[in-house]
Every structure is written in structure tokens, then in C-alpha cells.
Amino acid sequence: MGDVNIKFLAKELNLSTSTVSRALKDSYEISAETKMRVLALAKKLNYEPNPSASSLRGQKTKTIAVVIPEISNNFFALAINGIEKVARENNYHLLIYLTHENQEREKTYFSTLYNGRVDGVLISMSVQGSDTVHFEEFNQKGIPLVFFDRVCLKMPNTKITTDDYDSSYLATKHLIDVGCKKIAFLMISKNISIGEIRMKGYLDAIKNHTNQNPLILECSNDIEENYELVKTFIVKNKPDGIFSSVEYLAIECYNVCKEINLKIPDDIKIISFSNLQTAHLLNPSLTTIAQPAFNMGQTAAKLLLTAINKKGTSKITEPVVLKSRLILGNSTSPTARSSSNRRNRLRK
Amino acid sequence: MGDVNIKFLAKELNLSTSTVSRALKDSYEISAETKMRVLALAKKLNYEPNPSASSLRGQKTKTIAVVIPEISNNFFALAINGIEKVARENNYHLLIYLTHENQEREKTYFSTLYNGRVDGVLISMSVQGSDTVHFEEFNQKGIPLVFFDRVCLKMPNTKITTDDYDSSYLATKHLIDVGCKKIAFLMISKNISIGEIRMKGYLDAIKNHTNQNPLILECSNDIEENYELVKTFIVKNKPDGIFSSVEYLAIECYNVCKEINLKIPDDIKIISFSNLQTAHLLNPSLTTIAQPAFNMGQTAAKLLLTAINKKGTSKITEPVVLKSRLILGNSTSPTARSSSNRRNRLRK
DNA sequence: GTGAAAGCGCTAACAT
DNA sequence: ATGTTAGCGCTTTCAC
Numbered sequence: 192m193g194d195v196n197i198k199f200l201a202k203e204l205n206l207s208t209s210t211v212s213r214a215l216k217d218s219y220e221i222s223a224e225t226k227m228r229v230l231a232l233a234k235k236l237n238y239e240p241n242p243s244a245s246s247l248r249g250q251k252t253k254t255i256a257v258v259i260p261e262i263s264n265n266f267f268a269l270a271i272n273g274i275e276k277v278a279r280e281n282n283y284h285l286l287i288y289l290t291h292e293n294q295e296r297e298k299t300y301f302s303t304l305y306n307g308r309v310d311g312v313l314i315s316m317s318v319q320g321s322d323t324v325h326f327e328e329f330n331q332k333g334i335p336l337v338f339f340d341r342v343c344l345k346m347p348n349t350k351i352t353t354d355d356y357d358s359s360y361l362a363t364k365h366l367i368d369v370g371c372k373k374i375a376f377l378m379i380s381k382n383i384s385i386g387e388i389r390m391k392g393y394l395d396a397i398k399n400h401t402n403q404n405p406l407i408l409e410c411s412n413d414i415e416e417n418y419e420l421v422k423t424f425i426v427k428n429k430p431d432g433i434f435s436s437v438e439y440l441a442i443e444c445y446n447v448c449k450e451i452n453l454k455i456p457d458d459i460k461i462i463s464f465s466n467l468q469t470a471h472l473l474n475p476s477l478t479t480i481a482q483p484a485f486n487m488g489q490t491a492a493k494l495l496l497t498a499i500n501k502k503g504t505s506k507i508t509e510p511v512v513l514k515s516r517l518i519l520g521n522s523t524s525p526t527a528r529s530s531s532n533r534r535n536r537l538r539k
Numbered sequence: 540m541g542d543v544n545i546k547f548l549a550k551e552l553n554l555s556t557s558t559v560s561r562a563l564k565d566s567y568e569i570s571a572e573t574k575m576r577v578l579a580l581a582k583k584l585n586y587e588p589n590p591s592a593s594s595l596r597g598q599k600t601k602t603i604a605v606v607i608p609e610i611s612n613n614f615f616a617l618a619i620n621g622i623e624k625v626a627r628e629n630n631y632h633l634l635i636y637l638t639h640e641n642q643e644r645e646k647t648y649f650s651t652l653y654n655g656r657v658d659g660v661l662i663s664m665s666v667q668g669s670d671t672v673h674f675e676e677f678n679q680k681g682i683p684l685v686f687f688d689r690v691c692l693k694m695p696n697t698k699i700t701t702d703d704y705d706s707s708y709l710a711t712k713h714l715i716d717v718g719c720k721k722i723a724f725l726m727i728s729k730n731i732s733i734g735e736i737r738m739k740g741y742l743d744a745i746k747n748h749t750n751q752n753p754l755i756l757e758c759s760n761d762i763e764e765n766y767e768l769v770k771t772f773i774v775k776n777k778p779d780g781i782f783s784s785v786e787y788l789a790i791e792c793y794n795v796c797k798e799i800n801l802k803i804p805d806d807i808k809i810i811s812f813s814n815l816q817t818a819h820l821l822n823p824s825l826t827t828i829a830q831p832a833f834n835m836g837q838t839a840a841k842l843l844l845t846a847i848n849k850k851g852t853s854k855i856t857e858p859v860v861l862k863s864r865l866i867l868g869n870s871t872s873p874t875a876r877s878s879s880n881r882r883n884r885l886r887k
Numbered sequence: 888g889t890g891a892a893a894g895c896g897c898t899a900a901c902a903t
Numbered sequence: 904a905t906g907t908t909a910g911c912g913c914t915t916t917c918a919c
Contacts, residue, residue, distance in 0.1 A: 209899080284634055475822070588912080
């Protein structure tokens with residue numbers, strides 16, 4: 192880095208470093224002519240301030256971190272697009288940390304983040320564990336922390352969610368309306384907000400509109416195991432409708448149906464939370480609850496920057512709620528076929 | 540940040556800051572007992588070194604940047620997973636910059652990166668523009684820069700690619716083998732390495748194995764326009780086989796076929812470079828050339844870290860080439876139907 | 888084995 | 904309008 196810095200510019204121009212520094216920041220105390228000379232040379236030499244020095248001195252890094260479970264998932268990818276837009280527009284840099292659903296990793300990340308690496312953090316929680324000490328410590332340090340999607344309801348931080356309860360109620364109701372008599376709910380974990388709340392929407396809809404017994408599969412944290420879990424569950428319980436609370440479980444359902452030769456939507460109907468770009472091109476097209484992922488990321492980032500800029504201002508404790516959309520596909524088309532027919536097929 | 544730092548630890552323990560610093564780094568000059576005391580207190584108080592101060596002093600940031608066109612794309616998402624794994628294992632932090640195919644933005648990012656923000660950079664180039672000054676400047680500063688996938692062949696930097704020529708030749712040959720008589724090639728831009736090389740594979744296969752005329756659609760940088768471009772192209776040229784060099788153009792083809800009622804694979808066969816998780820669930824399942832995205836990211840990151848750790852060592856100028864895989868789907872199944880039949884349908 | 892002091896590059900309070 | 908100086912937290916050279 193022994194390169195062009197303020198000291199060097201100062202020497203070249205026969206000025207002091209403070210004058211150069213002020214000129215670069217367009218301070219009112221500096222004469223127009225000096226400013227011009229400084230800026231001209233800075234431009235010519237491609238001067239770029241050293242971020243470590245600025246951060247060390249100024250106690251701000253112009254950097255935010257995003258801690259998410261996974262990136263190969265269109266919801267999070269779109270959310271990052273939203274976050275990135277806000278960051279870019281405000282000249283913030285973006286650090287990415289992937290937990291892969293492992294809470295120990297999440298904690299490790301937080302411990303490296305709370306000493307001046309970033310000005311603020313956005314998080315969507317991992318599934319594993321329900322510890323919150325790392326969040327509490329963070330709040331004590333006074334570093335802004337905003338939750339999105341998978342939020343921690345216990346924490347007093349700003350949170351951005353979608354209308355998970357309503358959407359889940361609606362999704363379940365939709366399956367009921369198209370004639371499902373045995374509706375199952377697939378989830379990853381009750382540990383996280385979206386698991387719990389989406390389940391509640393499912394349970395209430397079932398209770399209010401049918402006399403079915405709830406049928407719930409809580410999957411494993413280990414993604415590898417879930418195909419077998421889903422398959423066993425479907426074979427054993429023979430649901431005629433599935434509401435999947437996360438995208439990849441819906442994909443596993445498609446895979447299972449392909450393998451054991453269940454016809455969607457004739458034998459079984461499927462609806463899922465999903466931001467798949469190809470949902471409408473699947474065979475059959477998948478009925479989805481699509482979250483406003485980009486908007487969520489954007490909103491979360493904006494609120495984080497607001498918190499960063501007005502330090503110590505009151506936090507928004509009530510979650511900011513954005514609406515998801517139901518997008519109909521053929522995976523939940525009503526069918527004439529009787530359900531006994533379907534049972535016979537399964538018995539073979 | 541007026542928090543727990545080395546000075547504070549030193550005061551608490553009645554030691555000097557230098558002793559504490561050395562103890563934390565397990566220096567051989569420090570007595571076992573002192574080390575123990577220091578480490579114990581550091582742990583108790585959750586001491587974490589200030590990264591700006593370390594960076595400023597030590598001229599290394601333990602941070603790398605990834606500059607990519609887009610993140611909502613499973614290839615890049617998987618590549619980041621690979622990069623993230625290497626970064627995490629080596630305690631590096633990961634900055635993400637999205638160019639959205641805009642070279643001006645790419646340049647802006649590079650200018651903020653070359654003064655001590657990062658120890659190295661990974662890049663997959665944007666489509667727009669063919670300027671390389673920002674790369675050259677970077678090389679002059681001596682900061683390691685590694686290209687992956689969309690590489691710049693002119694630059695002497697380390698590059699990681701897939702066997703794009705061979706894969707494209709193979710993909711084209713596959714369409715020929717299943718009976719296509721009019722094969723089109725869809726690309727985003729000749730400006731980037733993968734565009735040019737994949738086109739060459741297509742052209743050579745066509746030349747060596749058929750007497751067809753090449754039929755190429757170079758799409759727009761503006762993603763919004765491409766649906767119409769693809770539609771017009773297909774309607775006008777009536778290809779019976781399409782080789783798409785990027786995933787999202789294949790998706791547009793599916794959308795177009797749906798709209799104008801062309802049956803895949805009967806009327807038109809489609810093969811595409813793609814890392815779609817749902818390729819096998821599409822209607823019909825898509826034949827893909829799948830790149831080893833995770834492995835590419837991992838390899839690129841490893842080579843970058845190697846370059847960072849052995850500064851000034853010789854660069855690897857020849858691209859490191861990883862192999863893609865052909866995954867057969869029904870979108871290129873051979874059909875008995877005659878091509879004249881198809882033409883009649885289109886005329887209607 | 889430990890301490891004192893300098894300095895990484897920048898900014899801001901305090902001169903003048 | 905410009906200069907001097909101190910200090911952000913850390914590491915390292917040089918003393919002892």
C-alpha cells in the first residue's frame with residue numbers, strides 16, 4: 192500500500208495533510224483554488240482514501256454485514272439484490288456470511304463482527320438452536336441489528352417479515368377449497384419464527400374450515416435426509432394435499448411424486464412458499480406463495496441505514512410486515528377424480 | 540468502540556500493550572503464565588481485535604472481494620458457496636459486489652478496492668464494455684486478482700474456466716444427433732470469453748457435421764428486452780433446435796414456446812448451459828450442460844489465497860479448466876415426427 | 888520476559 | 904485559509 196496517500200499529496204502540493212484532507216472533503220474553510228489543485232492531483236494519481244485508516248479514526252466503516260442461512264435459494268438471492276441496491280446507493284460495502292443453518296457458525300460470525308468491522312448487521316436466522324445471547328451482546332454494544340424473514344420475536348430489534356400467518360391460512364384454505372380431504376404441512380423447524388407462525392396459519396385454517404386432523408412433518412436440519420423423510424411421510428400418511436412452508440421441500444415432493452408415481456394434482460395437490468423463477472414451467476406448474484424478497488431486502492437495508500445514521504434512536508419493535516402473493520399453478524387444480532380412486536392406486 | 544481493547548487488557552493485568560499483543564499472538568518470548576493470564580482475561584471479556592487497526596498496521600485485511608454480474612442465478616450462487624467455504628476455512632471475510640452487467644459499475648468497484656480494502660479479488664466479468672484498464676491498474680498495484688468463468692483472456696492473471704469449447708461442441712453435436720436440421724445458438728454477448736468460445740464450439744460442430752448455415756442470436760444487455768428478441772427470432776427463423784449459452788435465455792425459450800404453442804421437443808429441441816436445480820422437473824425436463832459451479836468457486840478462491848500468501852510469485856497464465864457435464868432431459872428427446880409437419884404448424 | 892515508543896493513514900481540535 | 908499535533912488500536916523494533 193506504500194502508495195499515494197494524503198501525506199504524499201500534501202508533499203507534492205506543498206500543503207499540510209490536514210489541508211489536503213479538508214480539501215478532499217470539500218470543507219468550507221479551504222480556498223477554492225486549493226481545493227481545485229488538491230482534487231486535480233488526487234484525480235490524476237487515482238487517490239483513494241485508505242478505508243482502514245478512515246474507519247479507525249472515524250469509528251465508521253461504511254460496511255454492513257448480511258448473515259443468512261443459504262445463498263443458493265432464490266428468496267435469499269433476491270433479498271440480497273434488494274440489500275445490495277440500497278448499499279450501493281449509499282456507498283456502503285456488503286459483507287456476506289452464510290451459516291448453512293448452523294447456529295454455532297452464526298455465533299462465531301457475530302463475535303467477529305462486533306468490534307468495528309461493520310456499522311450494522313442484517314440477519315435471517317439459522318434453523319439450529321434457539322440461543323439469543325449473541326444477539327443480546329450485539330445490542331449491548333450498540334451496533335444496529337435488523338432481522339428479516341426469519342426473525343427473533345423475543346428481541347427488541349427492528350424486524351421485517353411477510354404476512355406469514357395470513358398467507359399460510361390462505362394457502363391451506365386454498366387446498367381445502369380445491370377439495371383436499373387430508374392436508375399435510377411440511378416445515379423445517381418449529382424453532383424459527385416462520386416455522387411456528389406458518390404452522391399456526393395452517394392449524395387454524397384446518398380447524399376453522401374442516402374436521403381434518405392436522406398432519407405435520409417437521410424435517411431434519413440435515414438437508415440430505417429430507418428426501419427420505421418426505422417420501423416415507425407421503426407413503427405412510429397418503430395426504431391428498433401438501434402445503435410446504437419452504438421451497439426446497441416442495442421440490443422434494445415433486446421428486447418423490449415422480450419416483451412413486453403420484454400424479455400432481457390428481458393424486459396429490461401441492462402448494463408452497465417459493466420464489467422459484469421456474470415455478471410456472473414445472474410439470475405441473477407449481478402454485479406458490481411468493482414473498483416480496485427484493486422488497487424485503489431493500490426495506491431491511493433501508494431501516495438498518497436509518498438506525499446507523501441516527502444512533503440510539505428508538506427501535507421499531509413491531510415487525511414491518513410486507514405482503515406475499517398467491518400465484519396459481521396447475522399443482523392445485525381441482526380434479527374430478529374421486530379420492531377412493533387415488534387410494535386404490537396407492538395400495539398397489 | 541470505546542470498548543475492550545489491548546490497552547484496556549494491559550491496564551487490567553498490569554502489563555504493557557506490547558506484552559498483551561504478543562501474548563495474544565502466542566509469541567515465544569512470553570512466559571507461559573503471562574500468556575495464560577492474558578488469554579483468560581481476553582476470553583472473559585470477549586476481546587476481539589479491531590480489524591481496522593490490524594489492517595492499517597499490518598497491511599492485510601483478511602478480506603477478499605467477489606465481483607459478479609448477478610446473484611439471482613444458481614451458477615453464481617453455487618460459485619459463492621464454494622468461495623465462501625474456502626474463505627471461512629481460512630478466516631477470510633467476503634465482500635460481494637454485483638455489477639448487474641454494467642461495466643461502469645465494475646470499474647467503480649475496482650477503484651474502491653485497490654487501496655487496502657481487500658487482500659485480493661475474484662471476478663467474473665460483466666457483459667458490457669471491453670475495457671481492461673481497471674484490471675491493469677489493479678495488477679500494477681500488486682493486488683492478486685483471479686478470474687473465473689467469464690475471464691479476460693488478454694490479462695496475464697490466473698483464470699478458472701470450464702471446458703466451454705468442448706461442451707458447446709458436444710451440445711451442438713447432441714442436437715445434430717437427435718435430428719435437428721436447423722440449429723440456432725443463443726448468446727448474450729460476443730464481448731465476453733464464454734460468449735465467444737461457446738459460439739466457436741457451436742460453429743465448428745455445425746461446420747464439421749452438417750451443411751446447415753449458422754443461426755445466431757446475440758441478445759441485448761438489457762434483460763427486459765430479451766423475451767421479445769427471442770420470440771421474434773424463433774418466429775422468424777423457425778429453428779428446430781436451440782442451443783442456449785446461458786440459462787436464462789433457455790427459460791425465455793420455454794416461455795416463448797408456451798406462448799406461441801410450440802411443443803418441446805416435438806417442434807423444437809432445447810439444450811442449455813444451466814445449473815437450475817429444477818431442470819429435471821421442467822415441462823419437459825431440460826437437457827443441460829451443468830458447470831461445476833461450486834468447484835469453480837472453490838478452486839478460484841484457493842488460487843487467490845495462494846497468490847495472496849506468496850506475493851509476487853509467478854501467476855498461472857494458462858486457464859485452469861474444469862469439466863462440465865451433459866445431463867440429458869426430455870427437451871432433446873428424438874422424435875419420430877417429420878420436420879415438415881412442424882413447419883406446417885408454424886405457418887398457421 | 889517485558890516495556891517504551893514509533894507509526895500505519897486519516898481526521899479534528901486547536902492553533903495561527 | 905492553512906498548519907501543528909494528537910490519537911484511533913494495533914504491531915513491531917529497539918531497549919533493558
